[in-house]
Structure formats: C-alpha cells, structure tokens
Amino acid sequence: MTANFYNKNASKLAEMYLSKTFEQVHESWLSYLTPILNKKEARILDIGAGAGRDSQYFAQQGAANNISVTAIEPALMLAELGKKHTQGLNINWLQDSLPDLTAVTRKEISFDLILLSAVWMHIPDAQRARSLRKLANLLKPGGLLVISLRHGESGDERNMYEVSSDALVQMSTKLGLSLLLVTDKKPDVIGREDVSWQTVVLKLPDDGSGAFPFIRHVALNDGKSATHKLALMRVLLRIADGQPGAVIRREDNRVILPVGLVALYWAHQYKDLIDKHQLYQTPNKNSNMGFMKEDGWHKLTHLSSSDYRIGNLFQGDQAIAMHKMLSASVANIKNMPCKFITFPNSAESVFEVSSKSVRAKDSLFLDLTTLNHWGEFSLPEHLWIAFSRYACWIEPVLVSEWTKTMAGYQGNRQYQAPEQQHKLVNALNWLEAKRSTSEVRNRFETLKKQNNSQHNCVWTNKTLNKQYAIDHCMPFARWPNNDLWNLLPSDVTANGQKSDRLPTEQKMRNAKQRITNWWQDAWLADNSIDISSQLNQKRFFAEANIALPDLESSNDSVDDLFEALLLQRERLKEMQQLREW
Structure with missing residues (x-):
C-alpha cells in the first residue's frame, strides 16, 4: 500500500x-x-x-x-x-x-x-x-x-x-x-x-558486536581435546575473507553457507598437516581423526591440499572417495567443534549444521551448486562480519595458538623447542605461492604458439614477447588467491612497480578491455568439442562466483565479474588499508 x-x-x-x-x-x-x-x-x-x-x-x-x-x-x-x-x-x-x-x-x-x-x-x-x-x-x-x-x-x-x-x-x-x-x-x-x-x-565503536572477545576466547582459552575448534574458526575466517560469494542467504541475524564448502576447506587445511608433515592433531599418539575413513580420506593420500579446491573435477574411484571424505568431514564438524563451541555461560551452540546424506557418484565437480548438496552451515552474522573485515589480524592469532597446541602434543614432541616451531607455522601455510602462476604461464605460451599472435600487458598495453610476468591482480601477499581470473599477463617492469599494491579503480577501469579479452582468450573460448576448454570455462566461473562479492552462483558474465572485482578491490583497500598503484 x-x-x-x-x-x-x-x-x-x-x-x-x-x-x-x-x-x-x-x-x-x-x-x-x-x-x-x-x-x-x-x-x-x-x-x-x-x-x-x-x-x-x-x-x-x-x-x-x-x-x-x-x-x-x-x-x-x-x-x-x-x-x-x-x-x-x-x-x-x-x-x-x-x-x-x-x-x-x-x-x-x-x-x-x-x-x-x-x-x-x-x-x-x-x-x-x-x-x-x-x-x-x-x-x-x-x-x-x-x-x-x-x-x-x-x-x-x-x-x-x-x-x-x-x-x-x-x-x-x-x-x-x-x-x-x-x-x-x-x-x-x-x-x-x-x-x-x-x-x-x-x-558504531570498534566492531560493536562482541565478536573479538568471543574469537579470542575460543582461540586462546577454550578447552581443546584436539585442534578441531581452531580448525573450524580458521576455515570460517578463510571463507569469509576469501569467498564472500559463498553466502547462500542471511536470515535471523545468521549467515548461511554450504556445509560442503566448510568440509572442503576443513579437509584442505588438514590434508598437508597430516599426510605430508605427519603432524598429530590430538594429544595422544593417534594419527587418525574422526573424518579420516578408509573409504574416503585414506584413498586420497596421493593428493595434496592444492587439489582440494573450487573448480576441480574428480572422476571414477577418486570422485567416490572425495564424496565420502566430504560426508565424513561434515559429520565430524557437526559432532565435534559445532557441538562444543557454545556462547559464553550458555549451552547454546554458536554454529549450526543442517546436513543431508549425499550418494557418492563417479563424477564430482567442486562448485557452489555441488557443495550445497551436503546441506547448510550457519553462524552469527556479527562473527561473519568480524572474520571478513579483520581476517588479516585474526588469522595470526589462530595460527599462533594452533602452533602452540600442536607443539604440546605427545606425537609432536620434536617441535616443542621454540627454534623448531617455525616448521609448524610453515606447515600451516594455506596456499603455496610457488604454484600460483605456472598454470597460467603455460596457458600464455600455448596461446602464443596456437595463434601465432602477440599478447599485451593488461596494465600498460605493451607487447609481451620472451620477458613477461603473471601478475596477481589482487596482490597474493595480501589476499592469497590463485584463481584463474586473478592471474593476468603483465610487463615485467609494471609488475615490479605494482608489487603488493592494489591497482587504483581508475587503472582497473582503464584496463578492463584488456583484462576481459585475456579472460575470454585464455579460458572462455567457445569450443564445444574441446573437453579441456569446457572444464576451464566451468572452473573459471566456479572460482570467480564464490571468491567475489555480489555474484550469483550461475553467473557467466565477464562484465558482472569485472564489477565484482572492483568491489573486492574496494573491500581489500578498506579492510587492509593497502597502498595503491
């Protein structure tokens, strides 16, 4: 009316x-x-x-x-x-x-x-x-x-x-x-x-929500029979900071996420800690945790954490094992940290899981649509906001406490000396920078050979010949993201000048056509016969639609993606006070 x-x-x-x-x-x-x-x-x-x-x-x-x-x-x-x-x-x-x-x-x-x-x-x-x-x-x-x-x-x-x-x-x-x-x-x-x-x-003074004291309490003071609580807090922080498009909806002052995504990130962070570095995550000398099942986790020991990412395709027995590993992780998250992380002086759980049974299939493409199948995870909106705004300050606290916790476990006794604990910190690295540009560099070389054409720097429009760089549009050192859309061919000098700074909005708008042309040529070329090209296109948008704000999970528009990238630039500038280039 x-x-x-x-x-x-x-x-x-x-x-x-x-x-x-x-x-x-x-x-x-x-x-x-x-x-x-x-x-x-x-x-x-x-x-x-x-x-x-x-x-x-x-x-x-x-x-x-x-x-x-x-x-x-x-x-x-x-x-x-x-x-x-x-x-x-x-x-x-x-x-x-x-x-x-x-x-x-x-x-x-x-x-x-x-x-x-x-x-x-x-x-x-x-x-x-x-x-x-x-x-x-x-x-x-x-x-x-x-x-x-x-x-x-x-x-x-x-x-x-x-x-x-x-x-x-x-x-x-x-x-x-x-x-x-x-x-x-x-x-x-x-x-x-x-x-x-x-x-x-x-x-609004400070964050106005009581989120910081609560996060600090869980990280530093809450009882820990294993590293589950720290793991869940870091997973949620990583999603809030790096995957703002993961929010399914908001209701009753809570943020709803796909619990399958929480499980994927859960497995991602534990993968190298356990399988590569053999670090114990419980006080006793038992390397097996509740989510490590014979038909799931233990069939995937040949993989690394970098394989557990949005946009990856698994097939055959590997897909079935991934299904089972994600299902076991969802159950473990629901029955362990979610059950025991409660509001202060209350038995009420802070985090809630509404899970669904998922039948294992012989093909699994990791995107938001797929990860929705396992059900929903909800957390208070004020915690989500604190995680997304202050991730760069909160994460060091979680990593520091996780390091101390692991060093205190019987199975990790060799790392108890302070001079040895840097190895634990290194093991907690979320992404390996060394794998950040090789795939895109190979794609750049392939396009040069296939098309026999020149490719220009997205920032300066200079022709790129033998010497070139692959630049993280949003700087990796400040926001570790190796998605296809974030990696752009650049002049070596321009890349050095940009370093860990954010490009200004105007510089990005000036470069829009060159950026979107690169996206189209490298990943979105219309080739219905080429299965690899089809997968690249699916992966490109799967990564972008979850990592950038204000995009639908079904988005396939590079113009909308670019506008979302400008929003993310603004968020990073505000939250981390980054210098501009």
Whole structure:
C-alpha cells in the first residue's frame, strides 16, 4: 500500500522533496557530516533516497574526495526520477528495502554513513530490531547511523507507525551503538502543522558486536581435546575473507553457507598437516581423526591440499572417495567443534549444521551448486562480519595458538623447542605461492604458439614477447588467491612497480578491455568439442562466483565479474588499508 502511494504520486512527491535543500532538512546534524565528506573515498548509504536530493548532496560535496553513494528507494517510479535527477554523479541506485537489505548486503561492503530520512515510521515495530541490527552490521567501525523520526499521522493511505526516540536509543544500545545526538522535536520544513521531526545520530565503536572477545576466547582459552575448534574458526575466517560469494542467504541475524564448502576447506587445511608433515592433531599418539575413513580420506593420500579446491573435477574411484571424505568431514564438524563451541555461560551452540546424506557418484565437480548438496552451515552474522573485515589480524592469532597446541602434543614432541616451531607455522601455510602462476604461464605460451599472435600487458598495453610476468591482480601477499581470473599477463617492469599494491579503480577501469579479452582468450573460448576448454570455462566461473562479492552462483558474465572485482578491490583497500598503484 505504501509503495503504491509513492509510485502513484511520484512526480508530485519528487517536486515537494526537491523544493527544500539538504541543509534546510538536515541542519541539525551537519556538524557530524563534515568529517565524513572530508574523508577520502568514504562510502554513504542513503535508504529511502526518494528523488535523490540527499544522495545528490553527498555526491556533489564529496566529489573531490571520491566519495561513493549507494541510494535505495523501494518505490520504482520515485527511484527512476531520482536516477534522472542525479545522473552523472557517483551514485549507485539499488532496488532494495528494510529489514532485509538483500541487494546491498550481498555486496559485502560497509559504510561510513547510513542515512534513513523519513523511513523509520514506515517500519512496523516487529521489524525494527531486525532492521536496526542489519543497519549496524553495514556500518564501518566508527561509522554513523542517522535516523530521522516523523511524528504525526500520515493523513493519507500510507502505513505509518508511532515512533519514539527513547525506544530507538534503547534498541541501539543493545547492539553496541553509542548515542551522539537526539534533537528536540522540530517543525516540518515543508509546513505541515501536524508533523514534527527528530533526528537521532548513532555511532558504531570498534566492531560493536562482541565478536573479538568471543574469537579470542575460543582461540586462546577454550578447552581443546584436539585442534578441531581452531580448525573450524580458521576455515570460517578463510571463507569469509576469501569467498564472500559463498553466502547462500542471511536470515535471523545468521549467515548461511554450504556445509560442503566448510568440509572442503576443513579437509584442505588438514590434508598437508597430516599426510605430508605427519603432524598429530590430538594429544595422544593417534594419527587418525574422526573424518579420516578408509573409504574416503585414506584413498586420497596421493593428493595434496592444492587439489582440494573450487573448480576441480574428480572422476571414477577418486570422485567416490572425495564424496565420502566430504560426508565424513561434515559429520565430524557437526559432532565435534559445532557441538562444543557454545556462547559464553550458555549451552547454546554458536554454529549450526543442517546436513543431508549425499550418494557418492563417479563424477564430482567442486562448485557452489555441488557443495550445497551436503546441506547448510550457519553462524552469527556479527562473527561473519568480524572474520571478513579483520581476517588479516585474526588469522595470526589462530595460527599462533594452533602452533602452540600442536607443539604440546605427545606425537609432536620434536617441535616443542621454540627454534623448531617455525616448521609448524610453515606447515600451516594455506596456499603455496610457488604454484600460483605456472598454470597460467603455460596457458600464455600455448596461446602464443596456437595463434601465432602477440599478447599485451593488461596494465600498460605493451607487447609481451620472451620477458613477461603473471601478475596477481589482487596482490597474493595480501589476499592469497590463485584463481584463474586473478592471474593476468603483465610487463615485467609494471609488475615490479605494482608489487603488493592494489591497482587504483581508475587503472582497473582503464584496463578492463584488456583484462576481459585475456579472460575470454585464455579460458572462455567457445569450443564445444574441446573437453579441456569446457572444464576451464566451468572452473573459471566456479572460482570467480564464490571468491567475489555480489555474484550469483550461475553467473557467466565477464562484465558482472569485472564489477565484482572492483568491489573486492574496494573491500581489500578498506579492510587492509593497502597502498595503491
């Protein structure tokens, strides 16, 4: 009913909204806005953007600092007018709405400022706590949430509910938000006598969730009869940091993942520790763990951890063994760490597994669709956010504690001396850098011979002959990813200059055609007869669609992939404060 009203009266409402300036409407909190507009590359979310007056102000005032604005307006007709009014500005209009905010959440980005202007009164009481939690989860640490509260009847067909600044502040305190400002009620600037407004400004200090103390407790203080708990925490951290596209959905303040993916990463990290380095993972001298079954794990000892990756195809007896190994890993995760990791002073489990039986088959392609077959794994959203935002700080704690834990086990006695423990740290390496470029380098050479043509550097457009490099677009040292889409042919000099820095957004946009051309030529050439080419194409998108944010598991568009890569660039820049190139 409310959306219909805004659509039906879009032109009239747009004219009314635009008749007043941003400063007239938001004068009460302008002093809090100035530092954000002066911040380089700040991100602002405008929910209920209407005809775009506020989004336009943010984009124009922040243009010199490259501020980006995401505008959300559920009423389509009003949003179309808003898009026209703000054309040419750094504003991304999304179709979305509270309490779910599905579209913006899928992007896995956070904001310096979120504005809800004339929105809160449309949200029913039953949805307000959930909506506020969603908004808090979208804030950066130190970010501001500004909510305007309309007092007074709607006077038309719109659904409006009573609002209270006291209730809003009380609700926000439970979420760790701190109060900066509550204004007195002020007259409506448009002149409606029966309408008045208040503004509430809230701030998210630190991560605002209690996630850090909990993670630290599990890593450092929780009892450990084996390394299961540390393993699960590191798996989830790795998925949150490296596979943002793995989220199936969000519901009830929880993030839902394919439990098959959790199991794959579980096996990946244990694989070399046990089979290659012969490191014990329990206090007694028993090398076998619950997920190591004769018909699964022990039939795959010839493989390495690098084989346990998205985009790999297994066939025959090896596929059947992989099926059984994943099923055993799911059961072990469900019955061990998930059962024993509980909330503080509670018997309630933090992590939940809803598993399904999967019949082993003689062909297994590892992608999101396949890994969904084993069921679902859920974790609290605030933990997911902490893992994804602060992975580079949390992981060293987990690795350090895992090292100490292994050194204390009877079977690993030879590593107890401090000077020997670096071997344990090395064994915990997630990926081997040495295998990062050889496959792509071979593909580059093959294309040169097949096509008898020159290939250019994606960054400089220089012709590449004998001397060239294979560059990690997103730097491997900061975000270890060896997926096909992340590896690009580069001039040696340019590769050295780039080093471990992030390419700027503009540099990437300038290189888009060369990057997408390389993807097409190397991995996506249409060859229905060539089985290897078909597999490369499946693998290319399987890797990209799980590693990059805001992509569907079925995506096969390189343009959408490139836009998701820009999002990931932004996430890495924000989360790790990386230097740009």
